[in-house]
Each structure stands twice: as C-alpha cells, then as structure tokens.
Amino acid sequence: MRVTAKICGLSTPETLDAAIRGGASHIGLNFYAPSPRYVSFALAERLAARVPGHVARVGIFVDPDDDLLDRAIAAGQLDVIQLHGATPSRTAAIRTRFARETWAAIAVKTRTDLDGARAYATAADRLLYDAKTPAGAALPGGMGVRFDWALLDGFRHPLPWALSGGLDLTNVTAAIRQTRATLVDVSSGVETAAGVKDVDKITAFLKALAA
Numbered sequence: 001m002r003v004t005a006k007i008c009g010l011s012t013p014e015t016l017d018a019a020i021r022g023g024a025s026h027i028g029l030n031f032y033a034p035s036p037r038y039v040s041f042a043l044a045e046r047l048a049a050r051v052p053g054h055v056a057r058v059g060i061f062v063d064p065d066d067d068l069l070d071r072a073i074a075a076g077q078l079d080v081i082q083l084h085g086a087t088p089s090r091t092a093a094i095r096t097r098f099a100r101e102t103w104a105a106i107a108v109k110t111r112t113d114l115d116g117a118r119a120y121a122t123a124a125d126r127l128l129y130d131a132k133t134p135a136g137a138a139l140p141g142g143m144g145v146r147f148d149w150a151l152l153d154g155f156r157h158p159l160p161w162a163l164s165g166g167l168d169l170t171n172v173t174a175a176i177r178q179t180r181a182t183l184v185d186v187s188s189g190v191e192t193a194a195g196v197k198d199v200d201k202i203t204a205f206l207k208a209l210a211a
C-alpha cells in the first residue's frame with residue numbers, strides 16, 4: 001500500500017524544497033491570517049513557483065469569502081482548496097464556483113463528529129479527518145492534537161480521505177497501520193516551534209512513509 005503525504009503550513013523555500021525532495025504528494029500554504037503558518041499572497045506566489053507539476057498545491061482556509069479564495073488561488077496556483085469550518089452547502093458552492101478539488105476538514109473527537117462527514121458526501125472531493133482542537137483554542141487545526149484513530153474502525157468513508165491531527169515521526173507508522181490511511185497530513189509534527197518548519201523533520205517524516 002503506497003502512502004503519500006501532504007506537508008502543510010510551509011512558508012520558506014528551504015522547507016518547501018525539502019518536502020518536494022522527500023516525495024510529498026501535496027504541499028500546503030496557509031491563508032488563515034491568525035495562523036503562525038500564514039503566508040501573504042506575495043510569499044505564496046514565490047513559493048508556488050518552486051513547486052513541480054506532479055506535486056499538488058493545497059490552500060488552507062477557515063470559512064473563507066470568495067475574494068480571499070480568488071486571490072489565494074491565483075497567488076498560490078492552487079490545485080486544491082482545504083476548508084475548515086465551512087458548512088456542506090458553502091463547501092459545495094466553493095467547489096462549483098472555483099472548480100478546484102475541494103477537501104472538507106472534519107474535526108473529530110467523537111463518533112458523532114465522524115458521522116457528520118456524511119453530510120459532505122456530495123459537497124467535497126475528499127475528507128480530511130483532523131482532531132477537534134480544544135474549546136477556545138486559537139486555531140481549528142495545526143495544534144498537534146490527535147484523535148482516537150479507533151473511531152475510524154469500520155467507518156464507511158463516504159469519500160476518499162486523508163488522516164491528519166497530531167501526526168509526527170513517532171506515530172505516523174502506527175497511525176497508517178491502524179487506520180489504513182493512504183494519504184497523511186502533517187503540520188506541527190515537522191516543526192521546532194509553532195510555524196517553524198524543520199528540514200530534517202520533514203525529511204525523516206517522509207522517509208518513514210517510504211520504509
């Protein structure tokens with residue numbers, strides 16, 4: 001079973017290049033202003049220009065308006081829109097309007113949260129199961145929180161999916177073995193501090209997938 005990875009929240013050429021060199025299938029550019037991984041349109045444009053055609057550029061958004069999406073898609077040459085906090089109807093509208101592969105992030109803590117994924121079956125192209133961050137947390141993702149992967153046991157996925165939330169070098173192999181994920185997504189697990197990606201951590205994480 002081949003497993004691919006999205007390295008999310010990249011904001012420097014060095015770490016972006018490490019993700020590409022290491023074989024990431026997707027790279028993520030974060031357009032949520034409160035995030036420590038936020039990239040301006042100008043930076044997104046410079047980073048996107050370094051990404052070869054076989055690597056998909058994913059934009060991360062939290063309930064974005066159309067203007068932000070317009071500008072970010074152009075700047076980041078985005079192939080994929082990753083939505084946090086968007087309702088199924090808004091997700092479907094974005095997918096139709098922008099004609100991009102669209103991922104719905106599902107914030108998971110309980111089986112009921114997971115069941116909520118079904119509402120996106122005709123709205124999105126892929127589900128990103130991510131851990132629900134604590135009430136009052138500054139961000140809806142990117143906080144290194146993981147959910148109980150056993151919740152995925154026997155779940156009938158309504159769409160292709162990816163596993164996210166608190167993954168790192170120490171747990172990604174077990175996560176794949178347990179969930180049978182074929183696409184994993186990591187952000188804080190390849191950082192030395194919030195928003196500071198690390199070339200060696202990115203390289204080691206991607207190497208673990210190839211082993």
Ligand SMILES: O=C(O)c1ccccc1N[C@@H]1O[C@H](COP(=O)(O)O)[C@@H](O)[C@H]1O
Pocket residue numbers: 008009028030032035036037060061062084128130139140141142143144145164165166167185186187188189
């Ligand atoms: O990373 C962020 O700052 C962020 C902000 C707003 C929404 C999502 C965000 N990150 C996404 O969260 C998941 C998991 O991150 P982690 O590996 O647990 O740190 C990942 O998909 C990021 O795209």
